[in-house]
Amino acid sequence: MKSKIFSLPFLLFVFSFSHFLHGYVSSDPYLEELGHHAGYYSLPNAKSSRLFYFFFESRNNITDPVVIWLSGGPGCSSSFGLLAENGPFTLNEDLSLSRNEYSWNQVSNIIYVDQPVGTGFSSVSDTDVLRHDETGVSNDLYNFLQVFFKEHPQLVRNDFYITGESYAGHYIPALASRIHTGNKNNEGIPIKLKGIAIGNGLTNPEIQYGAYGDYALEMKLISQSDHESLNQVYVNCQGSIRECNIDGGLACASAYHVCFQILDYIKSENKDMNPYDARKKCGELMCDVNSNLEKFLNQENVRKALGVGDNVFVSCNATVYVAMIEDWMINLEVKIPTLIEDGISLLVYAGEYDLVCNWLVGNSRWVEQMNWSGQKEFGAAKTVPFMVDGKEAGVMKNHGPLIFLKVHDTHGSDGSAKGFSTNASDLDARKAR
Ligand SMILES: *[C@@H]1O[C@H](CO)[C@@H](O)[C@H](O)[C@H]1NC(C)=O
Ligand SMILES: *[C@@H]1O[C@H](CO)[C@@H](O)[C@H](O)[C@H]1NC(C)=O
Ligand SMILES: *[C@@H]1O[C@H](CO)[C@@H](O)[C@H](O)[C@H]1NC(C)=O
Ligand SMILES: *[C@@H]1O[C@H](CO)[C@@H](O)[C@H](O)[C@H]1NC(C)=O
Numbered sequence: 001m002k003s004k005i006f007s008l009p010f011l012l013f014v015f016s017f018s019h020f021l022h023g024y025v026s027s028d029p030y031l032e033e034l035g036h037h038a039g040y041y042s043l044p045n046a047k048s049s050r051l052f053y054f055f056f057e058s059r060n061n062i063t064d065p066v067v068i069w070l071s072g073g074p075g076c077s078s079s080f081g082l083l084a085e086n087g088p089f090t091l092n093e094d095l096s097l098s099r100n101e102y103s104w105n106q107v108s109n110i111i112y113v114d115q116p117v118g119t120g121f122s123s124v125s126d127t128d129v130l131r132h133d134e135t136g137v138s139n140d141l142y143n144f145l146q147v148f149f150k151e152h153p154q155l156v157r158n159d160f161y162i163t164g165e166s167y168a169g170h171y172i173p174a175l176a177s178r179i180h181t182g183n184k185n186n187e188g189i190p191i192k193l194k195g196i197a198i199g200n201g202l203t204n205p206e207i208q209y210g211a212y213g214d215y216a217l218e219m220k221l222i223s224q225s226d227h228e229s230l231n232q233v234y235v236n237c238q239g240s241i242r243e244c245n246i247d248g249g250l251a252c253a254s255a256y257h258v259c260f261q262i263l264d265y266i267k268s269e270n271k272d273m274n275p276y277d278a279r280k281k282c283g284e285l286m287c288d289v290n291s292n293l294e295k296f297l298n299q300e301n302v303r304k305a306l307g308v309g310d311n312v313f314v315s316c317n318a319t320v321y322v323a324m325i326e327d328w329m330i331n332l333e334v335k336i337p338t339l340i341e342d343g344i345s346l347l348v349y350a351g352e353y354d355l356v357c358n359w360l361v362g363n364s365r366w367v368e369q370m371n372w373s374g375q376k377e378f379g380a381a382k383t384v385p386f387m388v389d390g391k392e393a394g395v396m397k398n399h400g401p402l403i404f405l406k407v408h409d410t411h412g413s414d415g416s417a418k419g420f421s422t423n424a425s426d427l428d429a430r431k432a433r
Pocket of ligand 2: 117118123124125171219312313314317319320
């Protein structure tokens with residue numbers, strides 16, 4: 001309360017004065033700073049498409065790695081990652097901003113981008129340009145990065161990392177693979193891709209959909225007999241995912257519908273549950289954060305500060321989501337072995353209590369089962385504590401370029417904001433590789 005009373009005259013002063021000096025300057029210095037780092041890049045190869053982004057330089061050293069953060073959905077804005085998880089500002093309940101001392105830009109130059117086109121402030125006028133698969137998504141992101149590095153030539157030689165969560169478990173391997181190919185073929189500005197990090201991601205649906213029932217049982221969300229019924233549903237789900245990965249198209253839409261019965265069933269047994277944190281009821285967490293995000297970003301002064309014109313912000317866009325339905329059950333894990341064999345490191349991390357992209361068997365199973373030259377050694381590697389500020393924040397397993405990290409006492413999004421990125425030691429761990 002105190003600080004607010006004292007800062008009021010100052011804010012009024014800035015507000016009234018700034019109107020004379022510039023076109024638009026926000027009355028809120030944090031908002032001002034946020035807006036200063038936001039913009040649009042037009043995509044060269046897609047008609048009328050542009051992607052909205054935030055970019056924050058490292059507070060440490062401009063030579064720090066460049067990191068791109070991708071939120072999931074599909075169709076959810078990366079502002080969620082920025083303002084609720086790991087960005088330089090945190091959105092408070094009263095829609096004010098405060099500084100986040102654990103922001104990833106303490107040690108990296110970080111980009112948050114609203115994608116696929118149509119997401120967040122990356123609105124499109126023409127629905128033809130909506131993306132339906134990872135080819136479209138990764139080409140757009142690759143083109144976006146080409147524009148970014150052209151605009152920031154001083155960052156081209158920096159190490160580069162791709163990070164994100166949830167549905168970004170699809171985007172991240174696809175983009176990494178696209179960059180790797182682009183580099184090999186001397187297509188554009190070479191991007192020094194060093195590593196990728198997937199948080200509570202959906203990467204290998206066949207394995208991960210088989211894990212929901214086991215996880216729900218372990219978390220006591222369902223009974224033993226429910227578990228058996230779910231295993232029966234999974235038999236169909238698994239078959240349809242396999243067909244999807246052979247035939248694509250409609251087989252994938254069908255797999256989506258078959259397999260979602262599993263999650264729907266668990267949710268129907270636990271009506272108020274927040275699927276991203278099995279311990280919390282909906283309303284305490286994500287659900288609230290998303291509506292606050294919309295309230296905040298749709299304020300006239302915020303939209304002006306960000307230069308987004310009349311675009312209305314929706315934190316998760318259903319049209320974009322539906323357009324990606326046939327992408328959902330595609331296995332993106334198959335893109336990873338080539339990357340890690342070529343020395344690009346992979347961190348897969350997961351919070352303990354996330355149902356939708358559950359760690360338990362889901363994420364750890366696909367990582368264990370991934371066919372690469374170090375598979376055996378990874379399987380045999382010891383699980384060791386992951387320490388943050390002298391406290392055990394999780395447990396991890398590592399061999400060569402591959403790390404699996406289970407973050408304690410958190411769901412995915414809290415994990416990236418607090419436990420895991422405290423002190424940004426995760427980035428350091430990857431930087432060291
Ligand atoms: C930034 O890092 C570079 C390379 O490690 C180093 O040479 C330079 O002194 C650093 N700059 C600052 C301001 O710390
Ligand atoms: C979602 O995106 C589509 C395509 O860009 C757009 O037409 C629609 O208005 C958006 N939905 C909302 C609720 O903003
Ligand atoms: C694993 O990958 C290697 C090399 O691509 C391949 O020869 C082998 O058949 C694969 N093994 C399995 C079990 O898929
Ligand atoms: C970050 O971690 C290092 C090493 O563990 C420690 O010395 C330092 O005090 C920590 N910094 C913060 C801001 O917690």
